[in-house]
Amino acid sequence: MAKFPTFGGNNNNNNDGNKPLYNGQEDFDIQFRQAYENMPFKLFESAPRYGNKHNLMFQDTADGLFPLEESKQTYSGYLGASLDQILNVRQCPVDRMTLCVTSDPEMEKCIKMRTALKAQLLKPEMSCHKAHSHVNCMQAIQSGLADVTVLDAGDVYTAGLQYALIPFISEIYNLGTPDYYVIAVAKEEDPSTELTYLRGKNTCHTGLFTAAGWIIPMAFLISNGWVRPYGCDSVRAAAEYFSKSCVPGALSAEYNLGLPYDNLCDLCHGASYRYCRRDASEDYYGYTGAFRCLIEGGGNVAFVKHTTVLENSDGKRREWWARNALKEDFELLCPDGTRALLPDYKRCNLGKVKSNAIVARGGDQYNLTQLNAYINLFVYAQQFYATKDVDDFSFSMFSSAAPYADLIFQDATRQLRVIKPELRWYSDYLGPDFMRARRIVDCHAGAAGLTSSWVTLVAALGFSIYLVRGA
Template sequence: MVEMHHFVLFIGLLFVPSTLEQLLADLPGKARWCVTSEAELKKCSDMRLTLRYQGLTPSLGCVVGRDKYGCMRQIERDEADLLTLDSGDVYIAGQQHSMISIMAEQYTGTNNKVRIIALVAANNDDIRSLPDLEGKKACFPSVGTSAWNVAVAKLINSTINRIDCNNYVKSAVDFFGDSCAPNALDDKHNLGFNPSKICKICKAPTRVDECTDHDHYAGEEGAFNCLSDGAGEVAFMQHITAISMTTGETQAGRRMEDFELLCEDGRRQPLGNYESCNWGTVPSNAVMTLSAKTPAEVAEYKNLLMQVQARFRPQTQGITSYVGVNQTGNSRDFRVFGSPWKYGKRNLMFSDAAIGLEDVGKRNNLRDYLGAYKTDIIDGLRSCPVAVMRWCVLSADEREKCDNMKRAFEAKLLRPELICVSAQSQVECMRFVRDGVADMVSLDGGEAYEAGIGFGMVPVVYEDYGSGDAAYYSVAVSLKQDKDTNLLKLRGKNSCHTGIGKTAGWIMPIGLLLALEQIRIDSRRDDTCDIAYAVGQFFEKSCVPGALAPEFDPKHRNPPNLCSLCRGTGGAFCKRDDSEPYYGYSGALRCLLEGFGDVAFVRHTTVAENTDGQSPGIWIRGTILDDFELLCLDGTRAHVQQWSTCNLGRVPSHVVMTQGGKSPQEIQTYIDLLMYGQQYFSSKQGDRFKMFVSPEGHHDLMFQDSTVRLQPVGERNTYDKYLGREFITAIENTLCISGSPSITSMSVLLFATALIVRLL
């Protein structure tokens, strides 16, 4: 079936064949050219018919794309074949859409190189140096093009402050005044943070077209018009554009002497001096196709283009007559490298300044085609003063996810580079961060306290579980069928915990039981703050991952029954990471469901996240939300969804922390990387990498699976500000490990008072 855009093509044809059937039989052609405007469609259609009646093969087809990025996606999906791109867009097409260059445009007297120039009106005396550009209205063909890349890269190296490693648009916006940089608000270059003033002086036929490829000031011609119309004060473009717009049959009254060049050193020169007064040299525009095309297909495309230029290129240097034929075989003008004479727009399909095409041969990949332009300009533009962000991970599975995140970030060109560092425990991660071996680690509230007070670390971003704030609720869960278990009668029961020292699984429930004096400290022992021993005496059996680890049991005196319900094998037994099946929120719930525990201490979202088919784990299949109930502070039970009134306390979300000595720039760079990363990878659907989803059989790797987004901590940028006094009091009641504060009757009283207030 002929697709709808082929009917659009038919309507736009300038020359209609003798029969409709004849047209449809030839659509869409073996070499499908992607066009982005009505004018370009008309030229492509004209060229298609001309080639057809000349008997040239393969046949040419015309496919309509939304814009150049839409065309890149269509070529990647094999819905189109060919597209001509500026060298800056060549990089985007190759890096993000698996495209390669096959033919390069040739220009008169340029050695197939293009100079990027800064053009100003000759009568403008306000711009005489690069610093003079600050606050001025600037015109660009498009963000990502060679003119944009060269201009911003050179200014960042000399004049502009780099604000964001992943968004140099923000740096340009901060430097220039109201400007027109088409596509600055497109998803390719904007993740929701670009100020609208970067498009303030753009001029579009409709609001939808504003700051897109369809804006009147988009493209090389548009950037020139933006300046010549007086909307902008400086325009960055290819030199061939300025020359062709001020000479020949399309100058429309604009003369070369009306404009001057602004050189890199601040001098002003006549437009004709572009060889000595330019901002850099870039490769010529290139015709591109998908890298997956077979050598035979690529050879066909090249052969067609060589035939086209052999018959329809200029016969002398400059714009002369191009001979084609119409459907009746009569001679007429057709200019493959010319556009304004007939279509009213410049640079359609090819640059108007081009005089021919050359086969790029083996220089079809990004590195070889772009050469020094890539290494000096694009790579320099994307460089970051903060070279790496090293993330500390625990288990082998967490390391694998981190490595996948690194590759996903690299595919989106995000900076700085993510490096994964493995450690044996959260405490070792804290040590690594303190000593400069790692930069970031994700911790729960209890761990955040230890990281802050013991290792001088500070919070950076927190996990938002959908409530919009940095908090969640700790709850006690039991099976609905077990009516004998309640919070006031837990002595002698079996318990499932997320991990020793963890917020929902240890600090809140044990703090509560201490405050209610259900758990009592044995004062006859020589260590009057041996809470782990007291917990072991209170519960019959438990799984408290990490309870026997050296950092939590330095004297090897913690009771073995704290791990007797755990199910890890070998070195993973009762380990405080994902290698222990009963570790974490889902692990504690699994411990309960599989019949080993009477109560599980988890987060308020844990049951809903795992039941009713929400989790792929075999252990949870067939269970529903109503199989569980919450245990409330007054001894009653409640539905799992009543966590706002039946809970053990509202506690701080998990938080990503870094070394306290990091500079504000370093910390902001880390935040920016995570913010951009989640813009691409926060979705829990689809096949691509997911930041907040763990592989089947695992849970809560790097981030909690219930995370919706990450949020900067803002002014709560110290551990005590982030955690809050009430929670710190709860921690100090329970973290009786080496070097931790001793429990006091006053701290118990404070925690008990807070609980009573919540009950009231």
């Protein structure tokens, strides 16, 4: 345990180390302790005379004030060896951390976050790098152009498998654990839509190969035989089963390695180059985007997380598309073909998935010093900026400026939690059920990818049972 100097006085005209600092203190010295106790004013007393306060001006435990030697009348001379320990605490072994984002709105928030962290003198200093996609962010981290990014569980899989990136911090939503329920939502006024028969329906998805919007629902439908699997080509399966959809990323060669199907983007809303993009520039991207697609875009069902409807209904969003949205207008589609009210998501769901995570370099590029510095930065940052009650003059990590949602972090995030070291490999973090689901829907899901429909269905049997149970 380090020893630090006590509080000291400063008197340049008195070099006698044994003489009191000023004559008035003699009245309060130990030799007059009895008289001191009876005096109305006590130099070293705080409570209860001044309320329930302690150490006002002087420490309550002080016995007296004495002058310092001239050699100690500077901060470095006074602190001595303690100064080295203080400087070691204030210095960061890592100079900079670059956060990768994928859209202009996220870049704007990243710059505001950088300014906010700098205002609190948090280290390492944060900088921002804009990539054109989440895959491009993974490549930027691997090459050293960026250091960290925030990914959906589906992208955590890709980042770990193809780029050896590791998750080290996860988002925590209202469950108190780093996961959420995947739900299928339909309008209460549309009773003909049910989960067991969606052929010819219009569907809204968060993005191609995202966890809640694609991997879990498509694996569920294929596993139960409601959708023809075409081996493991879930893109073709969806295109031929659904009528129209919005699946952001379905036309991107970075995510869809097979044939493009135009009907998977027919419901999307983005204009020009933003059309069907797998980032915030597409209006129907992400959880809020998929729910908006259900409300105004002609969708019959939206695949989202269990908090999405409550986040965007009953006046919680001011955008015109959400003004008339009431939670009573929507119902959950259950795996057995029935319906349930929104609060019943723990029973009526498609499965449980790990929450979004922050990833960094792993494998041969793993650097524990860097990783610990990044962890400390995010942990301390949320202590200052986790509040959601913001105005034009403040910053919140877990809020997004209208009309956007879920910029960098999910708006439903309540805190960030460090992932245990033993779970920092993508397969360990995501769990065996998710790994199995990914192989069902993705022909390129590593060496263990399944290549024939009958093998897919056999391997999916256990997963199907798991989904019906609702995790």
